[in-house]
Amino acid sequence: MIRFEHVGKDYAGWTAIEDLSLTVEKGEFCVLIGPSGSGKTTTLKMINRLIEHDRGRILFEGAEIRSFAPEELRRRMGYAIQSIGLFPHWTVEENIGAVPKLLGWPRAKIRDRVTELLEMLTLDPERYRARYPRHLSGGEQQRIGVARALAANPSVLLMDEPFGALDPVTRDTLQAEMLRIQAASGTTVVLVTHDIDEAIRLASRIVILEGGRIAQSGSPREILAAPANDFVADFVGRSDRGLRLLAAERVGDRMRRGETAVGEPLTVDASLREALSLFVARNVDRLPVQDGSGALIGAIRLADLVRPPPSEAAP
Amino acid sequence: MVKNPVLLVLVVAALAAAIVLSFLSHAPNRLLSGQPVPWGVVLEGWRSLAFAPALVLLAGPFLPNGRITHGLVALAASALIAGMIWLAGDVARSMADAAAPAARTSFGGAFWILAVMAALAASDALQKLTREPALRIGLALLLAVPAVFLVADGFIDALSIMKEYANRHAVFAAAVTTHLAIIAAMLVPTLAIGLPLGLLVHRRQGLGRPIFAVLNIIQTVPSIALFGLLIAPLAALVAFAPALARLGISGIGVTPAIIALTLYSLLPIVRSTAAGLAAVPTAAIEAARGIGMTRGQIFRAVEVPLALPVLVAGLRVTVVQAVGLTAVAALIGAGGLGAIIFQGLNASAIDLVMLGVVPLVGIAVLADLALKLAGAMLKARTG
Ligand SMILES: Nc1ncnc2c1ncn2[C@@H]1O[C@H](COP(=O)(O)OP(=O)(O)OP(=O)(O)O)[C@@H](O)[C@H]1O
Numbered sequence: 001m002i003r004f005e006h007v008g009k010d011y012a013g014w015t016a017i018e019d020l021s022l023t024v025e026k027g028e029f030c031v032l033i034g035p036s037g038s039g040k041t042t043t044l045k046m047i048n049r050l051i052e053h054d055r056g057r058i059l060f061e062g063a064e065i066r067s068f069a070p071e072e073l074r075r076r077m078g079y080a081i082q083s084i085g086l087f088p089h090w091t092v093e094e095n096i097g098a099v100p101k102l103l104g105w106p107r108a109k110i111r112d113r114v115t116e117l118l119e120m121l122t123l124d125p126e127r128y129r130a131r132y133p134r135h136l137s138g139g140e141q142q143r144i145g146v147a148r149a150l151a152a153n154p155s156v157l158l159m160d161e162p163f164g165a166l167d168p169v170t171r172d173t174l175q176a177e178m179l180r181i182q183a184a185s186g187t188t189v190v191l192v193t194h195d196i197d198e199a200i201r202l203a204s205r206i207v208i209l210e211g212g213r214i215a216q217s218g219s220p221r222e223i224l225a226a227p228a229n230d231f232v233a234d235f236v237g238r239s240d241r242g243l244r245l246l247a248a249e250r251v252g253d254r255m256r257r258g259e260t261a262v263g264e265p266l267t268v269d270a271s272l273r274e275a276l277s278l279f280v281a282r283n284v285d286r287l288p289v290q291d292g293s294g295a296l297i298g299a300i301r302l303a304d305l306v307r308p309p310p311s312e313a314a315p
Numbered sequence: 316m317v318k319n320p321v322l323l324v325l326v327v328a329a330l331a332a333a334i335v336l337s338f339l340s341h342a343p344n345r346l347l348s349g350q351p352v353p354w355g356v357v358l359e360g361w362r363s364l365a366f367a368p369a370l371v372l373l374a375g376p377f378l379p380n381g382r383i384t385h386g387l388v389a390l391a392a393s394a395l396i397a398g399m400i401w402l403a404g405d406v407a408r409s410m411a412d413a414a415a416p417a418a419r420t421s422f423g424g425a426f427w428i429l430a431v432m433a434a435l436a437a438s439d440a441l442q443k444l445t446r447e448p449a450l451r452i453g454l455a456l457l458l459a460v461p462a463v464f465l466v467a468d469g470f471i472d473a474l475s476i477m478k479e480y481a482n483r484h485a486v487f488a489a490a491v492t493t494h495l496a497i498i499a500a501m502l503v504p505t506l507a508i509g510l511p512l513g514l515l516v517h518r519r520q521g522l523g524r525p526i527f528a529v530l531n532i533i534q535t536v537p538s539i540a541l542f543g544l545l546i547a548p549l550a551a552l553v554a555f556a557p558a559l560a561r562l563g564i565s566g567i568g569v570t571p572a573i574i575a576l577t578l579y580s581l582l583p584i585v586r587s588t589a590a591g592l593a594a595v596p597t598a599a600i601e602a603a604r605g606i607g608m609t610r611g612q613i614f615r616a617v618e619v620p621l622a623l624p625v626l627v628a629g630l631r632v633t634v635v636q637a638v639g640l641t642a643v644a645a646l647i648g649a650g651g652l653g654a655i656i657f658q659g660l661n662a663s664a665i666d667l668v669m670l671g672v673v674p675l676v677g678i679a680v681l682a683d684l685a686l687k688l689a690g691a692m693l694k695a696r697t698g
């Protein structure tokens with residue numbers, strides 16, 4: 001879907017991005033992470049030509065991005081900028097409906113879409129629709145920024161620290177919502193964050209940037225299991241690495257189908273880290289597992305977190 | 316003790332004026348200077364009741380701050396102005412009966428100062444009463460209704476200023492029209508040059524310095540000098556191309572006035588255009604680019620509306636400044652209210668001067684209010 005080939009970018013003679021090669025497949029959830037100034041925003045903005053690259057090629061759906069008119073390219077990619085940038089003279093509804101309006105959607109369709117997005121982002125449509133951005137909290141503004149990016153069902157979603165200003169509970173809700181949207185629509189997402197836990201939760205692939213180069217790229221599990229160098233090891237957290245590894249895997253991957261246990265069940269989608277937390281909190285070494293519809297389908301043991309269960313117990 | 320120092324200052328100034336100056340003066344004819352009409356005559360009998368609202372204003376500075384106090388002060392100020400106008404009209408009528416037809420009764424210094432102080436007190440009270448500009452302006456207009464009604468209904472026709480008006484109401488109407496026409500005409504080139512120049516300054520930061528340097532120099536040239544400076548080149552131009560004269564262009568009159576007013580107005584317009592555009596949040600522009608708006612769409616849908624409140628503030632300064640400068644332009648034959656003022660000054664006829672000054676102030680205040688209201692409404696939308 002998006003392909004960087006030996007891309008470089010200089011700011012006034014100083015190299016910000018060097019020889020960056022990266023392919024983001026269709027439907028992938030790619031998270032760019034790295035310290036401040038490592039080039040995350042620059043990389044993201046090169047995709048929709050807000051920043052023009054100096055070297056190499058960037059391809060979108062197989063065609064070089066320079067073959068598209070910048071406006072056309074941008075309308076096909078939702079974009080949530082780091083500083084939110086809502087239009088202060090437009091209502092929430094007008095802000096969210098900006099891209100659909102540019103694309104010439106009929107009014108009623110825009111209105112319905114705004115309602116749908118506000119509900120999805122846990123904001124009451126009737127309360128928020130007609131408000132101006134200055135009457136919104138920072139977190140609410142950020143959600144409107146995300147809604148604006150999602151509005152026209154873009155095939156690619158570019159998001160620069162979209163959950164930075166949110167409280168942990170709202171962030172958690174929106175991360176879950178993001179995963180649901182992405183799974184349901186098959187949108188390709190490129191998201192920038194500072195937060196490694198957010199990256200592990202959301203990403204199908206994490207790209208760690210350091211000083212304008214890719215330090216390591218891979219699935220959360222690959223990176224946590226085998227950090228490529230000291231920088232990555234530090235970045236993913238030396239002492240928390242094990243816990244983060246657990247966070248990167250689902251209960252469904254390690255459970256024993258058909259086995260039974262007593263107590264309140266876990267869901268298959270829960271992470272192993274949540275499972276560990278429950279083992280400790282409940283003071284047990286065995287927990288029942290239910291599927292999304294609430295039917296009991298098996299159990300998981302404490303030891304399974306360390307070592308996958310024998311294969312004959314697996315489905 | 317003192318709850319409203321602003322009002323106290325106004326009251327003290329008004330009292331001082333009332334003691335030192337006369338409320339009305341009376342002269343056998345319009346060219347002789349008048350003798351003060353004693354306060355005893357002015358306040359004779361039940362007429363003095365017209366000053367009753369002044370008691371509220373005297374007490375005002377010491378009343379606790381609150382909606383009721385501010386409301387009372389505003390109402391009392393309005394009632395006082397109307398009362399004084401009515402009183403002056405009544406006194407003038409009674410004196411006119413006794414004297415020769417050429418005799419003149421004029422407003423004295425105390426009337427003007429009391430009226431201005433009362434207007435300022437009302438404005439201060441309204442400002443404290445509500446933060447909503449639209450409401451404030453509406454109330455101000457409402458409070459002016461009694462005074463306007465009295466004047467319009469002929470209550471002060473016996474006063475000299477209204478006699479001057481009656482003698483030349485055709486000239487007066489033409490002067491007001493000319494005055495407004497000059498301002499409207501100067502806005503065309505001002506906006507046509509100023510807006511693009513402001514945009515240019517905003518887009519090319521390097522050009523700001525030289526452009527503002529030139530505009531600042533123009534601004535420092537005294538208005539009379541600038542009007543004078545334009546006479547010679549324009550006269551030469553017309554001599555060179557007589558066709559221009561047939562278009563009404565000449566070294567004196569309206570043409571140099573509009574050119575000079577435009578030159579003065581460019582600085583505030585260019586400055587506020589550039590400042591307004593600079594105040595547009597960069598994040599909003601970046602987001603607009605990011606969602607795929609074209610440059611033109613960003614300019615129309617984001618930059619212009621967000622820059623507009625600052626621009627309107629600049630326009631307000633420009634128009635109010637132009638109302639005053641247009642009066643000076645009468646010196647080079649542009650006409651307008653200035654012509655009436657200068658005529659009065661030459662003849663030492665103070666009422667004739669006032670006949671020019673009062674509407675001048677009125678136009679300036681109304682223009683100021685209207686553009687303030689426009690600015691506030693825009694601001695309410697853009698935040
Ligand atoms: N327009 C610019 N001109 C010069 N240098 C720039 C410009 N934009 C970014 N840089 C520099 O390029 C480097 C990478 O910037 P970038 O914004 O991509 O970082 P980032 O990883 O997004 O950082 P953060 O996490 O703080 O947002 C930084 O050192 C920054 O100072």
Ligand SMILES: [Mg+2]
Pocket residue numbers: 040041042082160
């Ligand atoms: Mg950034």
